[in-house]
Amino acid sequence: MSDSSHLDRMQRKKEVIDERIARASEERGVLILLKGNGKGKSSSAFGTLARSLGHGQKGAVIQFIKGRRETGEYLFFRDHPQLDWHIMGQGFTWETQDRQRDIEAAEAAWEIARGLLEDPAYNVIVLDEMSYMFKYDYLDTAPIVEALLRRPAHQNVIITGRTMALPLQEIADTISTVQDDRHAFRNGVKAQAGIEY
Amino acid sequence: MSDSSHLDRMQRKKEVIDERIARASEERGVLILLKGNGKGKSSSAFGTLARSLGHGQKGAVIQFIKGRRETGEYLFFRDHPQLDWHIMGQGFTWETQDRQRDIEAAEAAWEIARGLLEDPAYNVIVLDEMSYMFKYDYLDTAPIVEALLRRPAHQNVIITGRTMALPLQEIADTISTVQDDRHAFRNGVKAQAGIEY
Numbered sequence: 001m002s003d004s005s006h007l008d009r010m011q012r013k014k015e016v017i018d019e020r021i022a023r024a025s026e027e028r029g030v031l032i033l034l035k036g037n038g039k040g041k042s043s044s045a046f047g048t049l050a051r052s053l054g055h056g057q058k059g060a061v062i063q064f065i066k067g068r069r070e071t072g073e074y075l076f077f078r079d080h081p082q083l084d085w086h087i088m089g090q091g092f093t094w095e096t097q098d099r100q101r102d103i104e105a106a107e108a109a110w111e112i113a114r115g116l117l118e119d120p121a122y123n124v125i126v127l128d129e130m131s132y133m134f135k136y137d138y139l140d141t142a143p144i145v146e147a148l149l150r151r152p153a154h155q156n157v158i159i160t161g162r163t164m165a166l167p168l169q170e171i172a173d174t175i176s177t178v179q180d181d182r183h184a185f186r187n188g189v190k191a192q193a194g195i196e197y
Numbered sequence: 198m199s200d201s202s203h204l205d206r207m208q209r210k211k212e213v214i215d216e217r218i219a220r221a222s223e224e225r226g227v228l229i230l231l232k233g234n235g236k237g238k239s240s241s242a243f244g245t246l247a248r249s250l251g252h253g254q255k256g257a258v259i260q261f262i263k264g265r266r267e268t269g270e271y272l273f274f275r276d277h278p279q280l281d282w283h284i285m286g287q288g289f290t291w292e293t294q295d296r297q298r299d300i301e302a303a304e305a306a307w308e309i310a311r312g313l314l315e316d317p318a319y320n321v322i323v324l325d326e327m328s329y330m331f332k333y334d335y336l337d338t339a340p341i342v343e344a345l346l347r348r349p350a351h352q353n354v355i356i357t358g359r360t361m362a363l364p365l366q367e368i369a370d371t372i373s374t375v376q377d378d379r380h381a382f383r384n385g386v387k388a389q390a391g392i393e394y
Contacts, residue, residue: 003296003297006296006333007294007295007296010291010293010294011291011294013291014291014292014294017291020382021388023385024382024383024385024386024387024388025385025387026385026386026387027386027387027389028386030381030386030392032236032381032392034237036376038373038374038375039229039371039373040231040237040238040241040245040373040375041237041241042244043240043241043242043244043245043248044237044238044240044241044244045240045244046243046244046247046248047239047240047241047242047243047244047245047246047247047270048237048240048244048391048392049244050243050244050247050269050270050273050274051240051243051268051269051270051273051391051392051394052269052390052391052392053269053273054268054269054270054271054272054273054274054391055269055272055390055391057390057391071248071251072247072248072249072250072251072252073244073247073248073251074251075251075252076247076248076250076251077247077251094207094208094210094211094214095211096207097204097207097208097211098204099200099203099204100200123391124391124392136203156391156392172379173379173380173381173384173386174236174379174380174381175378175379176235176236176237176375176376176377176378177235177375177376177378178235178237178373178374178375178376179233179373179374179375179376180373181372181373181374182369182370182371182372183371184227184229184370184371185217185221186221187370188220188221188222188223189221189223189224189225189227189370190221190222190223190224191218191221192224193249193252193254194245194248194249194251194252194254194320194321194353195227195229195245195248195249195321195353197248
């Protein structure tokens, strides 16, 4: 491509993008859903959290499934003064194999989430792997949708998990589906510290 | 679902998953590509970086497009002792509108990346928005594929960007495509600190 046709193309692109930016003028917190089978949903939520903390905002994470305290994300973030990190899960549901225990853990996690969603001090709340709570009927969506709709106007919420309940999709501002095009695990590479946990 | 059918289902699931884990026994660094139009690619890379740093690993980030130093991710990570952060871009290409300047910035960024890909001290390297360098023909893929293949065996590399050059896809271990199902921006919500930057 010549320098001048590049310039033409980029000038047109800049006009379109500048116009879109001018139209997007509303300032408010958003509900972001990160779903799908691909790698990168929870890590995306943690990256956004880092971004928020970088701006001096206050955040919270509730892990609905993970029960381990040796993950890199927890080791990295746990001492941050502007962040609460709640590990509420008892492990993956096929590890616990105990439906009643899972339901109790889910309800305890939701009680904490409910409090955060009423607290204007929190700018960003990550509900990590919450979607499994609906898939396995551990939690009802109705009270959760209600709490999300009533939350402080500036508060951002990120929910992750493979399959996302439809009532959450109906009220979300941003939805990304992470497609699993390829995964090293299927080619025999072991889950490793820093990448998978 | 009854507790006993839940237990059956979870026991079968555990068997399948345990077998898969046993088969995945290779330990080595992986090349991860995060592509697609949806929100969450760079933030996923930064989240994985946090995870790696949490395990005491050493990391580096090269931002090929972004030129600003006021992003939340930079403010958050810049002082970490185990991390180098290089902001090499001059802004988005439709902002600079100068093809020669963009090419020079791309080449300078690649020179730094090449050095990191030869250095076994680095466990994880994020090449943020590098894919645009190929889309606009600012860089050739051949020397980059070669450097990636020759890198230290334990080194993880994450490359982000909307469209990913095919030669990179051919050698990648993990590829996730982030689909844009919905974006708050299109519904008039302004890009905001902590979420978009």
